[in-house]
Amino acid sequence: MYRVYHRIERIAGNVITVQATGVGYRELAQVTSRRGTSLAQVIRIEGGRVDLQVFAGSRGVATDSQVRFLGHTMRVPFSQSLLGRVFTGSGLPRDGGPAIHENPIEIGGPSVNPAKRIIPRHMVRTGIPMIDVFNTLVESQKLPIFSVAGEPYNPLLARIALQAEVDLIILGGMGLKHDDYLFFRDTLEREGALSRSILFIHTAADPVVECLLVPDVCLAVAEQFALQNQRVLVLLTDMTNFSDALKEIAITMEQIPSNRGYPGDLYSQLAARYEKAVDFDTAGSITILAVTTMPGDDVTHPVPDNTGYITEGQFYLRNGRIEPFGSLSRLKQLVNARTREDHRTIMNTMIQLYAGYKETLEKQAMGFRMSDWDRKLLKYGRLFEEKMMDLRVNIPLEPALDLGWRILAECFDPEETAIPTKLIEKFWPKTAVTAAG
Amino acid sequence: MSNNVGKVVGVSGNLLIVEFEKPVVQNEVAYAVLGDVRLKSEVIRVRGHYAELQVFEDTTGLREGDRVEFTGELLSAELGPGLLTQVFDGLQNPLPKLAEKCGFFLQRGTYLDPLPRDRAWAFTPVAKPGQTVEAGDTLGTVPEGIFRHRIMVPFALAGEWAVEEIAPAGEYPIEHPVARLRGADGATQTVTMVQRWPVKIPIRAYAERLRPTDPLTTQIRIIDTLFPVARGGTYCIPGPFGAGKTVLQQLTSRYADVDIVIVAACGERAGEVVETLREFPELIDPRTGRSLMERTLIICNTSSMPVAAREASVYTAITIAEYYRQMALNVLLLADSTSRWAQALREMSGRLEEIPGEEAFPAYLESVIAAFYERAGLVRLRDGGVGSVTIGGTVSPAGGNFEEPVTQSTLKVVGAFHGLSRERSDQRRYPAIHPLESWSKYEGVVPAEQVAVARDILQRGNDVNQMMKVVGEEGTSIEDFILYLKAEFFDAVYLQQDAYHPVDAATPPDRQRYVFERLARILRTAMKFETKDAARRFFQRLTQLVKDWNRIERSAPEFAEIERRIEAMVSEVTEYV
Numbered sequence A: 001m002y003r004v005y006h007r008i009e010r011i012a013g014n015v016i017t018v019q020a021t022g023v024g025y026r027e028l029a030q031v032t033s034r035r036g037t038s039l040a041q042v043i044r045i046e047g048g049r050v051d052l053q054v055f056a057g058s059r060g061v062a063t064d065s066q067v068r069f070l071g072h073t074m075r076v077p078f079s080q081s082l083l084g085r086v087f088t089g090s091g092l093p094r095d096g097g098p099a100i101h102e103n104p105i106e107i108g109g110p111s112v113n114p115a116k117r118i119i120p121r122h123m124v125r126t127g128i129p130m131i132d133v134f135n136t137l138v139e140s141q142k143l144p145i146f147s148v149a150g151e152p153y154n155p156l157l158a159r160i161a162l163q164a165e166v167d168l169i170i171l172g173g174m175g176l177k178h179d180d181y182l183f184f185r186d187t188l189e190r191e192g193a194l195s196r197s198i199l200f201i202h203t204a205a206d207p208v209v210e211c212l213l214v215p216d217v218c219l220a221v222a223e224q225f226a227l228q229n230q231r232v233l234v235l236l237t238d239m240t241n242f243s244d245a246l247k248e249i250a251i252t253m254e255q256i257p258s259n260r261g262y263p264g265d266l267y268s269q270l271a272a273r274y275e276k277a278v279d280f281d282t283a284g285s286i287t288i289l290a291v292t293t294m295p296g297d298d299v300t301h302p303v304p305d306n307t308g309y310i311t312e313g314q315f316y317l318r319n320g321r322i323e324p325f326g327s328l329s330r331l332k333q334l335v336n337a338r339t340r341e342d343h344r345t346i347m348n349t350m351i352q353l354y355a356g357y358k359e360t361l362e363k364q365a366m367g368f369r370m371s372d373w374d375r376k377l378l379k380y381g382r383l384f385e386e387k388m389m390d391l392r393v394n395i396p397l398e399p400a401l402d403l404g405w406r407i408l409a410e411c412f413d414p415e416e417t418a419i420p421t422k423l424i425e426k427f428w429p430k431t432a433v434t435a436a437g
Numbered sequence B: 001m002s003n004n005v006g007k008v009v010g011v012s013g014n015l016l017i018v019e020f021e022k023p024v025v026q027n028e029v030a031y032a033v034l035g036d037v038r039l040k041s042e043v044i045r046v047r048g049h050y051a052e053l054q055v056f057e058d059t060t061g062l063r064e065g066d067r068v069e070f071t072g073e074l075l076s077a078e079l080g081p082g083l084l085t086q087v088f089d090g091l092q093n094p095l096p097k098l099a100e101k102c103g104f105f106l107q108r109g110t111y112l113d114p115l116p117r118d119r120a121w122a123f124t125p126v127a128k129p130g131q132t133v134e135a136g137d138t139l140g141t142v143p144e145g146i147f148r149h150r151i152m153v154p155f156a157l158a159g160e161w162a163v164e165e166i167a168p169a170g171e172y173p174i175e176h177p178v179a180r181l182r183g184a185d186g187a188t189q190t191v192t193m194v195q196r197w198p199v200k201i202p203i204r205a206y207a208e209r210l211r212p213t214d215p216l217t218t219q220i221r222i223i224d225t226l227f228p229v230a231r232g233g234t235y236c237i238p239g240p241f242g243a244g245k246t247v248l249q250q251l252t253s254r255y256a257d258v259d260i261v262i263v264a265a266c267g268e269r270a271g272e273v274v275e276t277l278r279e280f281p282e283l284i285d286p287r288t289g290r291s292l293m294e295r296t297l298i299i300c301n302t303s304s305m306p307v308a309a310r311e312a313s314v315y316t317a318i319t320i321a322e323y324y325r326q327m328a329l330n331v332l333l334l335a336d337s338t339s340r341w342a343q344a345l346r347e348m349s350g351r352l353e354e355i356p357g358e359e360a361f362p363a364y365l366e367s368v369i370a371a372f373y374e375r376a377g378l379v380r381l382r383d384g385g386v387g388s389v390t391i392g393g394t395v396s397p398a399g400g401n402f403e404e405p406v407t408q409s410t411l412k413v414v415g416a417f418h419g420l421s422r423e424r425s426d427q428r429r430y431p432a433i434h435p436l437e438s439w440s441k442y443e444g445v446v447p448a449e450q451v452a453v454a455r456d457i458l459q460r461g462n463d464v465n466q467m468m469k470v471v472g473e474e475g476t477s478i479e480d481f482i483l484y485l486k487a488e489f490f491d492a493v494y495l496q497q498d499a500y501h502p503v504d505a506a507t508p509p510d511r512q513r514y515v516f517e518r519l520a521r522i523l524r525t526a527m528k529f530e531t532k533d534a535a536r537r538f539f540q541r542l543t544q545l546v547k548d549w550n551r552i553e554r555s556a557p558e559f560a561e562i563e564r565r566i567e568a569m570v571s572e573v574t575e576y577v
């Protein structure tokens, strides 16, 4: 029944071309060469020729290698026995455990009907004031961490995952350093979370094309669990590697690049993945936290730029801190009206004053005289960075809000803050206790 | 079943190459047959015996040799009563009905009737037998929610027609004949309550186009006062991600003073549409006392939905807008984001291997954008009534840089530019419309000479601020410093507006005029302070007080009370000469 071909006409990059008929667009094939067997996927059909991207790469593929079409698209098994296991991007065991074949599901399925989505309404508590107070994370949100190499983005990802109250964690590694993979695995294990986790790991040493499968595989499995009423958290690191793999294929296929070599459909490709985040009407949810490293620390680079247009905000991780400027949770207003009445005001006021502090810093650097107001801002900015921004701070939302009031009271008179008079009357600390208290 | 068929010879993404024999029509709709589903497509290029088709669906599984059926019809929208309150995808599939049929996920190849066939409408005839009519003339009306929906002579009927027969008042489903017309050549035509119109062709069944002059108020102060929009005009909102484009559009969809709002969610987040979809039915429109949904229609082709349908979605939206304009209604079309539609054009152009222009956008991008915005307008209908379509589109420039092709092409054709600034949104100065770079060619709700005072202060305050960065506060005169503080004050209490505060979120035009008049007076007041610190403290307190004022209902007793306190504060520092 399977159609087998032996004549490969063209090998370029990781794409091979065969003469074949009756092949479906995006169908899967097995390519067997002296080096072994790899899966490959149809990416173009034209005039009797079929282009396939070979997941394990084309190295070692011979013109007479065997290409066997499988009659279906890429699938991944779905069952409870995935829990606690580690797989490659193609779904093969990576942990020495048995292969799983049960219940194969197709990846990259259709998108959710918007009419079946509901407005997200549950805050995800992280214990990190820069998130909980200023950019609240919400269940079903899709949110990347924008960062650069060397920053602790993976530990931050792991920390949020462990503190979040979710039923299931799915980790997708793309071009992950082997050490980082072990870090995730060991951390999940140490915290007793591995048994509710599934890992699909593509490391920097693995074939590039396999990287492309990771998000789809993770999200297809996540979707099935979410339909079974589970709250799933998907961690994807690093989506820039995924985008670079897309770029590589596009260039091989001689597509006209739109921006710095990336294909014109980068936005749609990324959106197809991120939009899998969902809160289902009458079922579970998928929350996506991703890492996007910014080449050259440049947020206008096509990968972070397109990502920012798709995701529901972003956390900027810089110098080991989540930066208040640029960081954004677009869903925060869906939950922060119901946390505590002063939440939004503290959030806005503290950031506006911190912006003032930054301006004063510039003035100071220029050698200008500091006014009384400047001195207040300087004191405020330092306290804010030390007591709130430091990632070591780990306190729940409510004490964090109280801390905010104490910092403000320590530095300013109430009317200097532009906080509504009603809230001042209720929350402004009567005696200025020290913020350290 | 169609008798013009072809067969697939190539598949690349959502582009099909199809071999055909009988004539095909550029832009006609065709269906690619995949097992028992038919995938809607559009012919976009013809070369020899090969037609290239963009498929509005995922093409996974299509093979060489698969059958393609040509329909001979251009991509069209279905027009009739029952459009309002609906949520369609880009091809006018009703999404809630689709969910009932297919469950959680969209299913390719499933096309449902946009308008319900079984619902009956109370028809009242207007035209009389014997009367001569033309395309767009009213034959009768049916009540659709709060509107009198006109059943019109189909726009596709050319020339003059005589009404031979008209249905008596009664309840009919949309496909029931309501009139029979006879043309000059003797041909007869039966008219129902539903008609189809090709989405890429403007509806022109009106007497003349007029120049847009009346403001379309949004209750957003910086827009209505500084950068107004006109009924029948066009405007764009470019801005980097997170600067507030979508929030602005959502606010506008709620508060804009128009009859009908059409929201075209084009290639952006599904979650944002869900907010509108779920909240509007619960919100009461103060203008009508009815649910906001009754005046709203959503076309939703979000980023993970098929890319080619993004382009269709903005055309479907504008066609429906023009249809309601023909009923002498004011329609506002909000498109978020036009860049996604431009990107869809770019993806397709790339697949067609056309010679790319700047940033790989096709060379015809500019004319396509211009033609789209040209479909906005204020028109006088043949019966003397006036209707309008206003278009507001967001633009999502790559890297937030306005020097890119979509922003530049759009700026050439719109009447107002609301440029969002990253700097302002970082500072949480919402709405982040840049007060010095934005512009509008329309007239606003506040007299122009008053606005000029504020503009002048903003400009000069900004100059002082720039200068202070060089010479420091100590090198700035107290007069200049006060100017700077006044500009910051006006920015904080008038230009900035809290979208999430029940009162501050929307300022009706009369309140804008009232508040602005008082603020302009403060801006003009000569003030005296001993020190710069004293000046700063004064403006901090004044800012807080005016912000409190903004948060109070105009009818509340505290409104006048705070106003008195503001005046008292200002008189204390006034320098009398």
Ligand SMILES: Nc1ncnc2c1ncn2[C@@H]1O[C@H](COP(=O)(O)OP(=O)(O)O)[C@@H](O)[C@H]1O
Binding pocket: A328, A329, A330, A331, A333, B239, B240, B241, B242, B243, B244, B245, B246, B247, B248, B430, B431, B432, B497, B498, B499, B500
């Ligand atoms: N007018 C506003 N008032 C308060 N917050 C706003 C306002 N506009 C935007 N924001 C904040 O900025 C976020 C991003 O706005 P959004 O309109 O989604 O940006 P864009 O569409 O430009 O990417 C919102 O989720 C909200 O937190």
Ligand SMILES: [Mg+2]
Binding pocket: B245, B246, B247, B268, B336
């Ligand atoms: Mg937006």
